[in-house]
Amino acid sequence: MPTPEYLDHPLRTALAEELHARPFLKLAEAVSLIHYAVYAEHKPSLHETLLQSLCRDTGIAAPAEGATHYSVQSPCGWHLKWERHTEFSTFTFVIPRSDGQALFSDAAIQGIPAHWFAQLAGSRFVAARMELLSGDATQAAHGAHGAVRQWFDGPILVGSNVLGGGQVFCDWRVRADGFMRFLVIDDDFREEQGGRLLQRLYEIETYRMMALLALPVARQMSRELDEIHGALQDLMQRMEARGAAGNDAQLLVSLTHLAVRVESLSGQAGRFSASRAYEKLVLARINELREERIEGMPTIQEFMERRFAPAMETCRSVWAREEVLAARIARAVDLLRTRVNLTQEKDVTRLLGGMERTARNQLHLQHAVEGLSVAAISYYVLSLAAAAFKALHVLSLPIEPELAEGLLIGPVVFAVIAITRRTRNRLIRRSAGEESHGMQPLKQSV
Incomplete structure (x- = not known):
């Protein structure tokens, strides 16, 4: 029987393992956690440089080339979980809590040299401290239940019962040390629920920040759309004004410039699309918390609906406005181009009419010239014949020059007319033949 590798598609193993690529944190005790998200657009x-530097400076093994996630235990006591996403990467440091350890300390990043943190300059996008306490076993948890406000001094304290066995508290504020704080109290979590909860919390914050990257873009774009909308309204009024038809070419150029400006804004489509995707992830992670209200506190979902949802709605409305404005400009360009085409067709029709009149006049002139030519040629032929008849009469031949010349007038005139018409018809046929030969290659090329 053939080996499995022979039967399988080259992508089967990689795609099947994608389900297990980013496992949850496995925690069975109280821990301290510090989470960083790094966003370096340019x-x-x-x-990868940060990860390699961290492994080298702390003595942990480096991941395989091209890895997008990595988990390893450090000699310093903390556990590292690294993930590489499309636009950002995350470094999560977890260490078991010891007796008497202060809440929200730097225990989870001890042993990491200062120059590693210096490499984060300008690119640290999320920084969060999290504490997971066991409500039944630790004195810190008993104290935290009654003194939550000691650790969260923001104007709004957010908290809820989650997963049917614990509580989460936070205020979503960045403190002077650059970190946000999340306190999780494990009253009755089942196995590994604490690790999953912490991961969901820092994913909510990370995806929320990534989703909000579209907000400054939306605000700037909104101002530009206001300018473009005003310019479009002015152009539309000029199009409707009486006597504006003679200005259509200039109006079309102005509309084309507006279309180019709107098209340049469409380059932000990727940012808005990513924002929608991150928003869906935030909402999905919040739903997974299965929150229940703590009296007197808003839940995480309620807080996000009040603060986060309006920002996302702003991004959606600005992008929808850009699409509508682009469609309006496209329709205006089509209408104006149609009007320009109609004007051009009228001009062409008028020009063709003038050419037809000119051709008719030329034909009349040609007929007149042909008549004069027949008379002139006949006159010269008869003059030559008269001279010949006179010469023959001098030679004593029985010819009367005046009588012979008078008898030749009719035949000469008819002969000249016949020759002239035959020559004209020959030229017409030759011209028609040249035109047909000239059209043949054109038909073949078409």
Whole structure:
């Protein structure tokens, strides 16, 4: 029987393992966690550089080339979980809590040299401290239940019962040390629920920040759309004004410039599309918390609906406005181009009419010239014949020059007319033949 590798598609193993590529944190005790998200838009190599530097400086093994996720235990006592995403990477440091350890300390990043953090300059996008406490076993948890406000001094304290066995508290504020704080109390979590909860919380914050990247773009775009909308309204009014038809070419150029400006804004489509995707992830992670209200506190879902949802709605409305404005400009360009084409067709029709009149006059003139030519040629032929008849009469031949010349008038005139018409018909047939030969290659090329 053939080996499985022989039967399988080359992508089967990689795609099947994708389900297990980013496992949840497995925690069975109280822990301290520090999470960083790194966003380096113009320096994509920074993510792998930071990981390699961290492994080298702390003595942990480096991941395989091309890895997008990595999990390893450090000699310093903390556990590292690294993930590489499309636009950002995350470094999550977890260490078991010891007795008497202060909440929200730097225990989870001890042993990491300062120069590693210096490499994060300008690219640290998320920084969060999290504490997972066991409600039944630790004195810290008993104290935290009654003194939550000691650790969260923001104007709004957000908290809820989650997963049917614990509580989450946060205020979604960045403190002077650059970190946000999340406190999780494990009252009755089942196995590994604590690790999944912490991961969902820092994913909510990371995806929320990534989704909000579209907000500054939307605000700037909104101002530009206001300018473009005003210019479009002015052009439309000029199009409707009486006597504007003679200005159509200039109006079309102006509309084309507006279309180019709107098209340049469409380059932000990727940012808005990514924002929608991150928003869906945020909402999905919040739903997975299965929150229940703590009296007097808004839940995470309620807080996001009040603060995060309006920002996302702003991004959606601005992008929808850009699409509508682009469609309006396209329709205006089509209408104006149609009007320009109609004007051009009228001009062409008028020009063809003038050419037809000119051709008719030329034909009349040609007929007149032909008549004069027949008279002139006949006169010269008869003059030559008269001279010949006179010469023969001098030679005593029985010819009367005046009588012979008078008898030749009719035949000469008819002969000249016949020759002239035959020559004209020959030229017409030759011209028609040249035109047909000239059209044949054109038909073949078409």
